[in-house]
Amino acid sequence: MELxxxxxxxxxxxxxxxxxxxxxxxxxxxxxxxxxxxAANITGIHAPVACSATxxxxxxxxxxNPSVPRNITATAGxxxxxxxxxxxxxxxTNYADEVISETLPAFTIDTAxxxxxxxxxRTVTNVSIPAMDGAGATVSIGFGEKLGLPFKIAHNxxxxxxxxxxxxxxxxxxTTSTVDIDENTIDLNSPLNSKLVDAYLLx
Numbered sequence: 001m002e003l004x005x006x007x008x009x010x011x012x013x014x015x016x017x018x019x020x021x022x023x024x025x026x027x028x029x030x031x032x033x034x035x036x037x038x039a040a041n042i043t044g045i046h047a048p049v050a051c052s053a054t055x056x057x058x059x060x061x062x063x064x065n066p067s068v069p070r071n072i073t074a075t076a077g078x079x080x081x082x083x084x085x086x087x088x089x090x091x092x093t094n095y096a097d098e099v100i101s102e103t104l105p106a107f108t109i110d111t112a113x114x115x116x117x118x119x120x121x122r123t124v125t126n127v128s129i130p131a132m133d134g135a136g137a138t139v140s141i142g143f144g145e146k147l148g149l150p151f152k153i154a155h156n157x158x159x160x161x162x163x164x165x166x167x168x169x170x171x172x173x174x175t176t177s178t179v180d181i182d183e184n185t186i187d188l189n190s191p192l193n194s195k196l197v198d199a200y201l202l203x
Contacts, residue, residue, distance in 0.1 A: 008024075008025075008026040008028075008203045011023070011024040011026075012024060025157075025202040025203065026202065026203050027159075027200060027201075027202060027203075028151065028200070028201050028202070028203045029198065029199075029200055030149060030150070030186070030198070030199045030200075030201065031196070031197065031198050031199075032068055032147060032196070032197040033196065034164075034194050034195050034196045035067075035194065036067040036068045037068075037147075037192045037193075037194060037195060037196065037197045038067060038192065038193075038194050039191060039192055039193050039194065040073070040142065040143060040144050040145050040191070040192065041142045041143060042073055042075040042114055042140055042142035043075075043140045043141075043142050044064065044066065044141075044142040044143050045063060045064055045065070045066070045072065045124050045127075045141040045142055045143060046059055046062060046063055046064070046124075046127065046140060046141040047062075047140055048075075048077055048078070048138040048139065048140040049129070049138060049139060049140070050078075050135065050137075050138055051078075051082075051129055051131070051132040051135065051137045051138060051139055052131055052132070052135060053082070053131055053132055053133065053134050053135045054131055055131055056128055056129065056130055056131060057128075057129040057131075057139075058126065058127070058128055058129075059126070059127040059128075059129070059141070060125060060126045060127070063124050063125070063127075063141075065092075065121075065122070065123045065124060066121065066122070066124075066143045068122075068147060068148065069094065069095045069120035069121060069122045069147070069148030069182070070120055070121065070143040070144060070145075070146060070147055070148065071116055071117050071118055071119060071120060071121070071143065071144040071145075071146035071185065072090045072092075072102070072104070072116075072117045072119075072121050072124065072141065072142070072143055072144070073104075073114050073115065073116045073117070073141070073142045073143060073144050074088040074090075074104050074107075074114070074115055074127075074129075074139055074140070074141055074142075075112075075113070075114040075115075075139065075140045075141075075142065076107045076111075076112055076113060076114075076137060076138070076139055077112045077137070077138045077139070077140065078112075078136050078137045078138035079134060079136025079137060080110050080111060080112055081110055081133070081134065081136075082132050082133050082134030082135065082136040082137035083107055083108075083109060083110055083111060083112065083132060083133065083137045084107070084109060084130075084131070084132045084133040084137070085106045085107055085108065085109045086106060086107060086129065086130035086131070086132065087103045087104055087105065087106045087107075087130070088103070088104045088115075088127060088128065088129050088130075088139060088141075089101060089102070089103045089104070089127070089128040090102050090103075090104065090117060090121065090124060090126075090127055090141070091124070091125055091126040091127075091128075092121045092122070092123045092124040092125045092126070093121070093122050093123045093125070094119070094120060094121065094122055094148070094180075094181055094182035095120060095122055095148050095149075095150050095181050095182065096181050097122070098181075098182075100119060100121070100180075100182050102117045102118070102119045102121075104116070104117045105117075109133075110133075114142075116144045116146075117144075118146070118175065118183065118185070119180075119182040119183060119185075120146060120147065120148025120149075120181075120182045120183075120184070120185050121143075121148075121182070122148070124141065127139075127141055145187050145188070145191060145192055146175075146185040146186070146187045147185060147186050147187070147188075147192075147197065148181070148182060148184065148185055149174075149181075149184040149185060149186055149201075150181070151181075151184060151201075151203055152177060152178050152179070152180075152181050152184060153176045153177075153178070153184055153201070153203065154176060154178050155176060156174040156176055157201045157202035157203070158171070158172060158174050158186060158199055158200070158201040159200045159201060159202065160199070160200050161186070161188055161197070161198065161199040161200075162196075162197070162198040162199075163188055163190050163192075163195050163196070163197060164195035164196055165196065165198075168188055168189050168190060169189070170189035171189070172186050172187055172188045172189060172199065173186070173187040173189075174186050174187075186199055
């Protein structure tokens with residue numbers, strides 16, 4: 001029988017000072033199964049689509065969602081001279097199934113390349129690509145290395161992280177927010193490669 005999840009929020013400890021309570025912290029074990037911790041993939045959400053030179057290109061079909069909440073990438077390709085410094089906007093949902101959107105960094109004009117967002121998307125429902133300098137430009141949508149955390153935390157309290165049961169020698173990059181759960185992410189120093197991910201953090 002599965003036990004009911006324990007609520008770690010607003011727990012207090014009695015101190016040795018009369019009338020003074022101290023906040024209590026809990027050790028959380030965050031884990032992503034090997035099958036879900038796949039390598040970053042610049043076409044993992046949608047294959048390259050032809051862009052327009054006159055109007056916004058909207059993509060809302062044939063979308064594959066990431067296996068777990070992750071940050072989203074956009075990759076400009078095709079005819080380099082047709083690539084404009086536009087910003088792709090992603091709409092979808094986060095870990096808590098709330099609707100979110102993010103405008104990714106601008107492409108480099110006349111240069112093929114990938115830009116990455118910071119928010120962790122559980123699903124992608126719409127992609128908006130502004131008009132390019134020519135119809136020869138393409139854009140594909142993928143996902144990056146940042147994994148969404150299922151907690152809203154004020155500080156980086158990650159104590160250690162493991163990939164395939166091997167401790168990461170360099171601490172992961174962690175972003176935090178007490179307001180938006182999609183801005184709480186962890187990015188291991190080693191690239192993900194369909195190996196088990198474990199992280200231990202204080203909540």
